[in-house]
Amino acid sequence: MQTIKNILRNINQNRIFLIMVLPGALWFLFFSYLPMFGTVIAFKDYRFSRDGFLASLQQSEWVGFKNFEYLFSTNDAYVITRNTIVYNVVFIVLGLIFAVGMAIILSEIVNKRLAKVYQTGMFLPYFLSWVIVGYFTFSFLSVDKGVMNQLLTWMGKDPVSWYADTTYWPYILVFLNMWKGIGYSSVVYLAAIVGIDKTYYEAAMIDGANKWQQIRNITLPFITPLITILTLLAIGRIFYADFGLFYQIPRDSGPLYAVTNVIDTYVYRGLKATGEISMSTAAGLYQSLVGFVLVMTSNWVVRKFNKDNALF
Amino acid sequence: MRTKKHRDVHHLSPGLNVLFNIIAGGFALLCVFPFIFVIIISLTSEASLNKNGYAFWPEEWSFAAYEYIFKAGDQLLRSYGVTIMITIVGTLISLIVIALYAYAISRKNFTYRNFFSFIAFFTMLFNGGLVPTYMVVTQVLHLKDTVWALILPLIMNAFYVLILRTFYNTTVPDAIIESAKIDGAGELRAFFTIVLPISLPGIATIGLFATLGFWNDWFNALLYIDNPALVPLQSMLMRIENSMQFLLSNAQLSSSGQSLELLRTLPQEATRMALVVLATVPIACAYPFFQRYFVQGLTIGAVKE
Numbered sequence: 270m271q272t273i274k275n276i277l278r279n280i281n282q283n284r285i286f287l288i289m290v291l292p293g294a295l296w297f298l299f300f301s302y303l304p305m306f307g308t309v310i311a312f313k314d315y316r317f318s319r320d321g322f323l324a325s326l327q328q329s330e331w332v333g334f335k336n337f338e339y340l341f342s343t344n345d346a347y348v349i350t351r352n353t354i355v356y357n358v359v360f361i362v363l364g365l366i367f368a369v370g371m372a373i374i375l376s377e378i379v380n381k382r383l384a385k386v387y388q389t390g391m392f393l394p395y396f397l398s399w400v401i402v403g404y405f406t407f408s409f410l411s412v413d414k415g416v417m418n419q420l421l422t423w424m425g426k427d428p429v430s431w432y433a434d435t436t437y438w439p440y441i442l443v444f445l446n447m448w449k450g451i452g453y454s455s456v457v458y459l460a461a462i463v464g465i466d467k468t469y470y471e472a473a474m475i476d477g478a479n480k481w482q483q484i485r486n487i488t489l490p491f492i493t494p495l496i497t498i499l500t501l502l503a504i505g506r507i508f509y510a511d512f513g514l515f516y517q518i519p520r521d522s523g524p525l526y527a528v529t530n531v532i533d534t535y536v537y538r539g540l541k542a543t544g545e546i547s548m549s550t551a552a553g554l555y556q557s558l559v560g561f562v563l564v565m566t567s568n569w570v571v572r573k574f575n576k577d578n579a580l581f
Numbered sequence: 582m583r584t585k586k587h588r589d590v591h592h593l594s595p596g597l598n599v600l601f602n603i604i605a606g607g608f609a610l611l612c613v614f615p616f617i618f619v620i621i622i623s624l625t626s627e628a629s630l631n632k633n634g635y636a637f638w639p640e641e642w643s644f645a646a647y648e649y650i651f652k653a654g655d656q657l658l659r660s661y662g663v664t665i666m667i668t669i670v671g672t673l674i675s676l677i678v679i680a681l682y683a684y685a686i687s688r689k690n691f692t693y694r695n696f697f698s699f700i701a702f703f704t705m706l707f708n709g710g711l712v713p714t715y716m717v718v719t720q721v722l723h724l725k726d727t728v729w730a731l732i733l734p735l736i737m738n739a740f741y742v743l744i745l746r747t748f749y750n751t752t753v754p755d756a757i758i759e760s761a762k763i764d765g766a767g768e769l770r771a772f773f774t775i776v777l778p779i780s781l782p783g784i785a786t787i788g789l790f791a792t793l794g795f796w797n798d799w800f801n802a803l804l805y806i807d808n809p810a811l812v813p814l815q816s817m818l819m820r821i822e823n824s825m826q827f828l829l830s831n832a833q834l835s836s837s838g839q840s841l842e843l844l845r846t847l848p849q850e851a852t853r854m855a856l857v858v859l860a861t862v863p864i865a866c867a868y869p870f871f872q873r874y875f876v877q878g879l880t881i882g883a884v885k886e
Contacts (some may be wrong), residue, residue, distance in 0.1 A: 279692050285768040286691040293682030296737040297700055303717050304709025309707025310716070336592050370610065374601045377593050383602065389869050390609030393616065396868045397861060398797035400815045403822065404857045405615035408622060414634035414850070452612060480593065512800065520822065536711050541804070548711060561707045575642035581702070 293418070311432045311551040312335055336551040345535065349552070353531040357441075360446050365449050365500060372458035373484060388459070391452030399513030402449060406441075406518055433524045442529070445518055446511070454499070461492045494577070501571055501580065505564035507531065509555050532556045590815035598737040623647070623855035630850045650859070655719065657856060659810060667731045667813060668795040675736040675791045682737075682782055683745035684772055689755070698746070701739040703731045715804060730805035731813060735794055741787045747782035749776065786874045796864065821853055 280287065307326070314332050318325040339345050371391075378384040394402065409416045410431040418428035431437070469487045478486065510531035519529045532552060539549025564580075572579040593601070622635050626643035633640055650657055685691050686698045708714075714734075724730040753776050761771040777784075804814035810818065 282868070283692050286685040287687040288770075289681040289772075291696050293737055293742070294697065294700065296678065296733075297704060297724060297739075299717060300714065300734060300737065301704040303721065304711070304713035306708050307713025307716055310713060312737070317638060322716050325716075325720070360652045360775045371605065374605050377597070378601050378605060379593055379598050380602075381748065384605065387605040387609040390874065391605075391612045392868065392872050392875075393865065394612050395875075396793065396797075398617075398799060398815050400799050400819050400822075401861055402615075404818065404854070405619060407822075408635050408854070410616055411635065414630065416635055416637075419634050419636075438648050448612065451608070453875075456872075460876050480597070503822065508854055517819070519611060533711075540715055549712060550712040557708055564706055580787055 270573040278425055294504045307555045308550060308557075310547055311554045313547060315546040315550070326540075332547075336547045337555070340548055340551050340555070345530075346552075348527065349530050349535045352528065353533075354507060354511045356442065356446075356510065356531070357503070359443055360450075361500060361503045361507070363443065363447060364450055364454060364503075365496065367447060368454035369458055369489075369496065371451055372456035372492075373488060374463055375455065376461050376462045377480075388452075393451040393452070395453040397449075399511075399517040402445065403517040403520065405447065407520075410441075416557060432520055432522045435525055435528045438519065438525055438528045442514060442518065446514055449514075456490055457499070458495065461495050462488055465491045494575075497571060497575070498580070501567050504567045505580075506560065507563060512537065604699060615720060616865065619854050619861075620858050623851055623858050625851055627849050628850055643851070646849070646855035649849075649852055656809065656812075656817060657859065660812055660814045663728070663731075663811055664796060664814040667728065667798075668792055671732040671795045672788055672791045674732065675738075676784060676788050678736055679738070679741050680777070680780075681772075683742045684749060684776060686742075687746045687749040688758075688768075698743075701742045703875060704739045718805065725805050725807045728811055730797065731801050731811070733793075734801050735791075741790070745780075745783055745787060747778055752783070753779050764781065789871055790876050793864075795840060818853075818856060818860060819881055821856070 307322070309326065310329070312331060312333060313326070313329040314335075315324060315329045318328050338450075375384050375388055378387075407415070412418060412428065412430055412432070415431070419432065421428050429437070465488065468482055473483050473487060509532045512533040515529050515531045515534050516537070519525045532555075536549050536553045536556070539545045539552065568580050597862075604806065618635070619640065620639065621637065621865070622630070623638070623646050624642050625639035626641040626645065629636070629640040629643075656685050656874045682697070682701070686694045686701070688694065695783075709736070714760065716733065719728060724733065755777055757779075758771050765776065797815060798813065799815035799819055802811075802813055806812055
């Protein structure tokens, strides 16, 4: 009795704050927590019911881990996992090297106004959607009108059927991901580099340190915390692929699936194209669970080295 | 002499400086060039396109694509309208919801602040995935083919909530709020008259991210929208591309009159590129003025308690 009274008094005292969080809390309930609860679909043979989602859930039959067994018995599970992880590892490693490199280059350019112009130019792709970038790509890769095939014909080679030939797609996707992201991430690193106290460099020069030594011993150590945090964030999301890149850029082209299908596109096609609702949910849950473990692990590892660099 | 030396503290050799300019300038050009190229294609006459393909310098220039769009661009206008509407309404709702939520969990005298902080934080670590979310939106909330399906899924974001909470904690001293309350202001009034004006820079930054998110969104339209009257700009471009693909891949199989007829009514090459240009120009013109806000203070360090 006493505790209920206490709770009611607490609620009354906090009512303004509770009203403030109400819209957001409702959003989290419907768009985050109800879907989490909905992952039980993965353990059912999902059947649509006229009486809505909850009724459908209730009336669908339990099948245990059958959907997972089936998912992992196909070659698809291997292909989408491999594609997702390998692409992301390449994105993280190359992205880090190019972004930090470009940030250092931008910070060293003598004419600051020119550096600012370059920076603005390479920032543009960040603001464009993958749909737009898809059109850009098409103007180069279009089989009959594209620049690449014009170039190949001019050099006396056979034109390539770009949207049906898997050979070049790993490179194209890596290139486009770099093209779109380097501008943003290098500007983030640049902001950190600009913040470094200039007197460190002056002291280093008095001691006779050359450019390379300054970069290695001053610039890089100073941006290491930022590098750690951003890389950690990326590793935590290594099981999530950029849907737009893998769906829009190859134009959802079937012959390319072997090298463009990732977990996200697989789940989407299961939902919208092939209608394998339960399997698709199972693949999504597999992604969320492994993703969760990865965030926790990478955070734990960083905490061991340096508490300040950890996410939580 | 001394000032010059002081300014040039990095002491970059002229050779390296030239090399660095070439690398950075070259990459910047590579980033901007495709957009310029698409503009050029959109200004190429259809005859030149059919004869030479996409060319950096067209044989014959033409404004026909734009004239066509302004004469027959009902869908473009409609989609522009949808995009502008969801961007404005969505950003406003999003800011109100996020700003209030973040404020409540930033206040130390809110008894349940840890609980609601965790509710937000946990969504960054784990989610139910696409399929259950789709089921909730379509079968519980019944948002399919409504404009809310384009707005609601994007309004909340735990990452922004936590950034803004940290922003409040670091820029708005508790003492100010307490003194306002002593003067008789309630928690709500203190928020609107004192906290909001001080934290406007933080809220505006999140507003810009939200604006960009709504303007560029096509994913929610792909999932939830079938009605052509509700198709936003990016999604419209996607649909044109897809129906093009579909017709081309089926053209050999069934070169029936019907699909040829459909092919003829679809926008021509130059027109499609002109639509891309018209969808991109607002962003390309605006971002140079806002770019610094997209860099400021949005590193993850800001998230920590």
